[in-house]
Amino acid sequence: xxxxxxVNFVSLDIHTxxxxxxxxxxFPLVSRPHTQRSEMNTASFSLQPEVSAxxxxxxxFFEAAxxxxxxxxxxxxxxxxxxxxxxRLAWIQQNLMPQVRRKRICVFAGSHGIAxxxxxxxxxxxxxxxxxxxxxxxxxxxxxxxxGGIAVHVVDAGVDxxxxxxxxxxxxxxVRKTRRGTRNFLEDRAMTPAECDAALQAGREQGRLAAxxxxxxxxxxxxxxxxxxxxxxxxxxxxxxxxxxxxGRGTGVSEAGVDRKARVVAGALRKHAAGAVSxxxxxxxxxxxxxxxxxxxxxxxxxxRLPTVIDGFIATAAAAVAFSMEPACRxxxxxxxxxxxxxxxxxxxxxxxxxxxxxxxRLGEGTGAALAMHIIDAAAKxxxxxxxxxxxxxxxxxxxxxx
Amino acid sequence: xxxxxxVNFVSLDIHTxxxxxxxxxxFPLVSRPHTQRSEMNTASFSLQPEVSAxxxxxxxFFEAAxxxxxxxxxxxxxxxxxxxxxxRLAWIQQNLMPQVRRKRICVFAGSHGIAxxxxxxxxxxxxxxxxxxxxxxxxxxxxxxxxGGIAVHVVDAGVDxxxxxxxxxxxxxxVRKTRRGTRNFLEDRAMTPAECDAALQAGREQGRLAAxxxxxxxxxxxxxxxxxxxxxxxxxxxxxxxxxxxxGRGTGVSEAGVDRKARVVAGALRKHAAGAVSxxxxxxxxxxxxxxxxxxxxxxxxxxRLPTVIDGFIATAAAAVAFSMEPACRxxxxxxxxxxxxxxxxxxxxxxxxxxxxxxxRLGEGTGAALAMHIIDAAAKxxxxxxxxxxxxxxxxxxxxxx
Numbered sequence: 001x002x003x004x005x006x007v008n009f010v011s012l013d014i015h016t017x018x019x020x021x022x023x024x025x026x027f028p029l030v031s032r033p034h035t036q037r038s039e040m041n042t043a044s045f046s047l048q049p050e051v052s053a054x055x056x057x058x059x060x061f062f063e064a065a066x067x068x069x070x071x072x073x074x075x076x077x078x079x080x081x082x083x084x085x086x087x088r089l090a091w092i093q094q095n096l097m098p099q100v101r102r103k104r105i106c107v108f109a110g111s112h113g114i115a116x117x118x119x120x121x122x123x124x125x126x127x128x129x130x131x132x133x134x135x136x137x138x139x140x141x142x143x144x145x146x147x148g149g150i151a152v153h154v155v156d157a158g159v160d161x162x163x164x165x166x167x168x169x170x171x172x173x174x175v176r177k178t179r180r181g182t183r184n185f186l187e188d189r190a191m192t193p194a195e196c197d198a199a200l201q202a203g204r205e206q207g208r209l210a211a212x213x214x215x216x217x218x219x220x221x222x223x224x225x226x227x228x229x230x231x232x233x234x235x236x237x238x239x240x241x242x243x244x245x246x247x248g249r250g251t252g253v254s255e256a257g258v259d260r261k262a263r264v265v266a267g268a269l270r271k272h273a274a275g276a277v278s279x280x281x282x283x284x285x286x287x288x289x290x291x292x293x294x295x296x297x298x299x300x301x302x303x304x305r306l307p308t309v310i311d312g313f314i315a316t317a318a319a320a321v322a323f324s325m326e327p328a329c330r331x332x333x334x335x336x337x338x339x340x341x342x343x344x345x346x347x348x349x350x351x352x353x354x355x356x357x358x359x360x361x362r363l364g365e366g367t368g369a370a371l372a373m374h375i376i377d378a379a380a381k382x383x384x385x386x387x388x389x390x391x392x393x394x395x396x397x398x399x400x401x402x403x
Numbered sequence: 404x405x406x407x408x409x410v411n412f413v414s415l416d417i418h419t420x421x422x423x424x425x426x427x428x429x430f431p432l433v434s435r436p437h438t439q440r441s442e443m444n445t446a447s448f449s450l451q452p453e454v455s456a457x458x459x460x461x462x463x464f465f466e467a468a469x470x471x472x473x474x475x476x477x478x479x480x481x482x483x484x485x486x487x488x489x490x491r492l493a494w495i496q497q498n499l500m501p502q503v504r505r506k507r508i509c510v511f512a513g514s515h516g517i518a519x520x521x522x523x524x525x526x527x528x529x530x531x532x533x534x535x536x537x538x539x540x541x542x543x544x545x546x547x548x549x550x551g552g553i554a555v556h557v558v559d560a561g562v563d564x565x566x567x568x569x570x571x572x573x574x575x576x577x578v579r580k581t582r583r584g585t586r587n588f589l590e591d592r593a594m595t596p597a598e599c600d601a602a603l604q605a606g607r608e609q610g611r612l613a614a615x616x617x618x619x620x621x622x623x624x625x626x627x628x629x630x631x632x633x634x635x636x637x638x639x640x641x642x643x644x645x646x647x648x649x650x651g652r653g654t655g656v657s658e659a660g661v662d663r664k665a666r667v668v669a670g671a672l673r674k675h676a677a678g679a680v681s682x683x684x685x686x687x688x689x690x691x692x693x694x695x696x697x698x699x700x701x702x703x704x705x706x707x708r709l710p711t712v713i714d715g716f717i718a719t720a721a722a723a724v725a726f727s728m729e730p731a732c733r734x735x736x737x738x739x740x741x742x743x744x745x746x747x748x749x750x751x752x753x754x755x756x757x758x759x760x761x762x763x764x765r766l767g768e769g770t771g772a773a774l775a776m777h778i779i780d781a782a783a784k785x786x787x788x789x790x791x792x793x794x795x796x797x798x799x800x801x802x803x804x805x806x
Contacts, residue, residue: 074542079543126798129797130797138788139476139477142788143784146784146788251800252479252481360483361484361485378546386541392532392541395525395528
């Protein structure tokens with residue numbers, strides 16, 4: 001049901017070389033006349049009426065979905081979060097038989113100017129090396145996505161690398177690079193407004209593609225050496241948290257490295273406080289291209305009523321940006337897991353997010369999303385496939401026999 | 404590697420009617436001469452030397468497995484519990500390429516004499532009605548097992564029902580009934596020693612079958628109206644916990660119902676304190692046939708180095724019994740999830756168990772095990788399928804470039 005309605009294309013301007021644009025146009029997108037939107041400020045984007053349904057309709061739908069799941073052969077509520085996920089999914093998809101058959105994770109990669117300051121345990125070239133690993137199928141996200149029956153798209157949202165021709169021809173690889181990495185945000189704003197637009201659009205394109213391809217559940221993940229520091233700076237700015245409370249060990253830096261990250265974040269906040277007055281402004285000042293792109297995906301997926309699974313620490317930063325740009329898109333997001341990155345718990349609490357799993361993971365790439373999507377799929381199947389007390393001839397709690 | 408060694412059959416006496424025995428013998432078991440063991444007391448069972456490997460061998464194996472997973476393209480430890488699970492699994496299977504391809508969950512059902520005292524929100528006949536639901540594929544465990552590519556065996560370990568002929572012919576249904584339900588343990592001991600042996604053997608049979616069938620990962624789950632009360636009594640007795648601290652809402656009783664369960668548990672402890680002096684004694688006094696059977700499966704699977712996934716509250720009671728009978732079998736168990744049943748957290752802490760997921764589930768049937776098995780399978784695949792830094796040409800943390 002869901003893909004028959006609320007399919008609106010908000011903006012189609014793609015800031016990419018003509019080659020990538022041509023490739024993009026190979027996809028069978030049905031576009032409608034659209035208004036150019038700047039997304040320069042938080043209030044510039046608004047979802048369609050179908051998305052922001054009036055509360056009574058929502059309440060009635062939730063009640064119907066809960067009624068349906070309570071008829072299943074189990075004590076009411078005994079499947080815990082599987083039940084609440086199933087009910088939310090039904091509402092998002094506007095379908096009491098929610099479907100999670102077609103799953104996709106988009107991994108957005110970007111290089112970070114801040115990486116040269118030694119905020120990561122790994123050198124900056126690991127970003128492009130890992131992109132090739134994703135395309136070769138050898139990374140953790142490839143393993144976990146195959147395991148969960150999930151397709152993977154890899155998006156170069158701004159990686160400091162040139163790609164070999166064979167890789168460029170891959171249908172699952174999207175080179176949407178505006179610049180080879182952000183600027184060092186201790187010296188300059190990380191990106192220009194035009195670059196930020198381009199990165200947002202690279203993400204929106206994936207949301208639009210997923211809807212057009214009939215994807216039922218879309219995950220987002222990241223790759224970018226240095227990006228925990230960018231994410232930390234965004235959390236400090238958007239959620240009003242102290243620099244010391246938003247940094248952690250990232251890929252595995254020492255305690256001294258964590259101190260250095262805190263000083264970098266504090267320095268960035270001081271430097272950009274005067275110039276970055278909106279969430280979008282902070283995204284430009286201290287963000288990353290892959291973070292902006294993920295925010296774009298969240299915003300666009302919501303416009304298509306497509307549920308999105310937010311991976312870990314970095315993807316949560318993108319969610320914080322997207323939610324501050326358009327609060328209504330929150331309803332379409334599932335938080336996958338509680339990252340082992342120290343600040344993630346506080347950040348999730350500040351966002352009122354309750355993730356599905358907690359396995360001490362801190363890798364990114366969408367790995368937490370891949371595992372969570374199995375659980376969300378399970379929830380949909382509980383709703384669709386379980387017998388009811390009536391159909392199975394099982395006595396309900398009303399028929400208590402006390403001898 | 405694992406199934407080529409340590410395959411020992413501890414005892415093959417099956418206390419079942421001749422029809423079931425005949426069915427059991429259809430399976431291609433290779434038995435060895437065995438010693439009859441009574442399992443009447445905690446120390447009567449001991450694992451083979453292959454299972455209780457000397458610590459240095461274990462340490463060397465763990466080191467090799469950790470070395471292998473640290474070479475994968477990810478920061479060391481960044482996949483959290485997936486990594487510790489993969490390493491444990493490698494050790495259990497004695498294979499640095501651990502396999503979780505063939506998965507099975509055994510759901511053990513039993514009726515409980517205590518159910519007539521109104522400790523459950525559901526009438527006792529729900530136990531057999533749900534067994535038919537399992538066989539019909541409509542229960543939550545069927546849905547989640549299908550979702551995870553997991554086969555299901557259903558074992559009648561003592562259900563108060565006769566089964567229709569078509570159901571008896573099912574190869575995935577094992578009628579191993581000694582008695583149609585335990586006795587009300589407020590009036591009598593729940594089971595006789597011979598019945599307890601029979602139930603343990605019904606569980607051991609499943610451990611043996613799984614090993615013979617080349618199962619890589621075995622889950623155990625339960626069905627039995629009244630069995631949270633039996634499990635609570637076992638926890639109080641075996642772990643020295645107060646009756647009030649081991650009871651919860653079960654299938655969904657009211658607070659008054661929880662009070663009633665606490666009184667039942669306290670009464671049972673008083674009644675049997677003098678007679679039940681060992682874990683096995685408490686199992687007979689206040690346990691259930693399905694709980695005894697699950698303990699048997701845990702013990703037997705360990706003897707075959709077959710990893711076992713413990714579902715929720717009731718399966719944890721079986722684990723507590725099995726661990727007290729044979730501490731070495733703990734090494735082969737993974738705890739699936741933290742149940743929403745109030746006392747489960749305290750019980751897991753008392754057992755030093757750290758479950759994989761926490762989704763607020765409290766259904767049993769092996770539903771938590773089914774979801775956890777996907778995660779354990781993921782861990783095995785991380786170990787087997789991920790590229791290494793060397794194979795993928797990715798720079799490691801030693802090559803830090805600081806400009």
